[in-house]
Amino acid sequence: MPAGETVLISGINGFVATDIALAFLKAGYHVRGTVRSQAKADAWLALPAFKEYAESGQVKIVLVKDITVEDAFVGAPLEGVDYFVHTIAQLPDWRPGVKQNYETDILLPNINGTLNALKCAAKYPQCKKVLNLGSIAGAVDFSVPKHDQPISGRSWNPRDYEYGKNAPHPLLAYTTSKKLADEAAWKYMDEVKPHFAHINMLPCFIYGPAHGHDPFGVHNASQQWLAGPLFRKDWNFKTASGGPVVVDLRDLCTAFVKAAERDEANGHRFALGPSNTTIFPSDYVALYAKAFPDRVEKLPAVPNDLENAPVFVIDSSETERLLDMKFRPAEETILDTARWLIESGAEKEWEQLQTVY
Structure with missing residues (x-):
C-alpha cells in the first residue's frame, strides 16, 4: 500500500482517466486531477464512485485550462506529486461538414501537450515517473488494410508530420498525431535526460464497465x-x-497502477490488449x-x-511479463x-x- 504517495492525472474527467483515477484510489494513493473549469470539477466530484474519496480528501481537483501553455502544470497541479499520468489528447471531429486544420487542431495540440507535461514534471524532483496514455496508433499505420507482423510496444507507425497535416481522413490525422507525440516524448527523454522515468501506454479500442459521465458511449466514446x-x-x-483489437478498461487501469509501482516498467512502451486476437x-x-x-x-x-x-494483431507478451498481469x-x-x-x-x-x- 503506498504510504501517502500522490498521483496527478491530467484530464481526470475523461472516459479512460476517470477509471484510472478510481484504480489508483482503490490502491490507496492520493489522487489529484486536472480539469478545465470549476463546473467540470464539481460535476466529476459528484460522480457516485468518487463520493467517499472526495469527502475524505483522498481525491482533489485543480484547474488547468490549457495544457499547451508553458508551465501549465507548474504549481498546484504538480507540487508534491510522485507520479504524473497524462491522459489528455485532442480528438478529431469527423461530423459531416466539419472542416479542420489538422496541423493546428490535432497535430500540434497533441505533440505540444505531451511535451509540456514532461517539461513541467522536470521541474519537480519528487516526481518519479510520467506515464502517458498513448494509443496503439503510435505503433501501427491505420491506413494499411492488412499487416503481416504482430504489433508490439517496439513497433512504430511510419507516418510523418507532412502526412498528418494532409491526411485523407481526420482519423488518420489523429493516429499520426499520437505517433508524433509518442516520438517527441522519447526524443525529449533522450536529449534532456530528466530525473524521472517515462512510460507510454498503447491501448487498443477500449471497452469495459465505466464510472464516468458517458459510460454508455453515446457521445463518441x-x-x-x-x-x-x-x-x-x-x-x-x-x-x-x-477496430480489430480491444482492451478491457479494467486491465488498462491495472496496467497503469502496476507500471507506476514496478521499476521493470520504466522506459517502455506497452501494447495493451490480448495477443493474437482479431x-x-x-x-x-x-x-x-x-x-x-x-x-x-x-x-x-x-x-x-x-x-x-x-x-x-498485437503481441502483448512483453507487457504481461514486465507488468506481471494477464489480459482478459x-x-x-x-x-x-x-x-x-x-x-x-x-x-x-x-x-x-x-x-x-
Missing part, C-alpha cells in the same frame, strides 16, 4: 463501437466498423445472439459483403461490457439517439 451493435438495429457496420463489431452480433437469445430480433444484420479493415480474452470483455450496459439501462439512452452511426 470508445464504448459506442460495442453499444451500437447491441442496441441499434440500424447500425451501419460499413461506416462504423471499429475481432470487429460485426463479430459481436453472433456473441450477443448466443449470450442474449431474447435480444436476437433487436440485433442489426451484418452485410454479406462487409470487409473490415485495418487488420492487425476479447470475448470476455465484450460480453461483460454488454451485460453491464443492459443492466445499467443503456438501451434507453441509445434508443433516444437520432444519429445513425
Whole structure:
C-alpha cells in the first residue's frame, strides 16, 4: 500500500482517466486531477464512485485550462506529486461538414501537450515517473488494410508530420498525431535526460464497465463501437466498423497502477490488449445472439459483403511479463461490457439517439 504517495492525472474527467483515477484510489494513493473549469470539477466530484474519496480528501481537483501553455502544470497541479499520468489528447471531429486544420487542431495540440507535461514534471524532483496514455496508433499505420507482423510496444507507425497535416481522413490525422507525440516524448527523454522515468501506454479500442459521465458511449466514446451493435438495429457496420483489437478498461487501469509501482516498467512502451486476437463489431452480433437469445430480433444484420479493415494483431507478451498481469480474452470483455450496459439501462439512452452511426 503506498504510504501517502500522490498521483496527478491530467484530464481526470475523461472516459479512460476517470477509471484510472478510481484504480489508483482503490490502491490507496492520493489522487489529484486536472480539469478545465470549476463546473467540470464539481460535476466529476459528484460522480457516485468518487463520493467517499472526495469527502475524505483522498481525491482533489485543480484547474488547468490549457495544457499547451508553458508551465501549465507548474504549481498546484504538480507540487508534491510522485507520479504524473497524462491522459489528455485532442480528438478529431469527423461530423459531416466539419472542416479542420489538422496541423493546428490535432497535430500540434497533441505533440505540444505531451511535451509540456514532461517539461513541467522536470521541474519537480519528487516526481518519479510520467506515464502517458498513448494509443496503439503510435505503433501501427491505420491506413494499411492488412499487416503481416504482430504489433508490439517496439513497433512504430511510419507516418510523418507532412502526412498528418494532409491526411485523407481526420482519423488518420489523429493516429499520426499520437505517433508524433509518442516520438517527441522519447526524443525529449533522450536529449534532456530528466530525473524521472517515462512510460507510454498503447491501448487498443477500449471497452469495459465505466464510472464516468458517458459510460454508455453515446457521445463518441470508445464504448459506442460495442453499444451500437447491441442496441441499434440500424447500425451501419460499413461506416462504423471499429477496430480489430480491444482492451478491457479494467486491465488498462491495472496496467497503469502496476507500471507506476514496478521499476521493470520504466522506459517502455506497452501494447495493451490480448495477443493474437482479431475481432470487429460485426463479430459481436453472433456473441450477443448466443449470450442474449431474447435480444436476437433487436440485433442489426451484418452485410454479406462487409470487409473490415485495418487488420492487425498485437503481441502483448512483453507487457504481461514486465507488468506481471494477464489480459482478459476479447470475448470476455465484450460480453461483460454488454451485460453491464443492459443492466445499467443503456438501451434507453441509445434508443433516444437520432444519429445513425
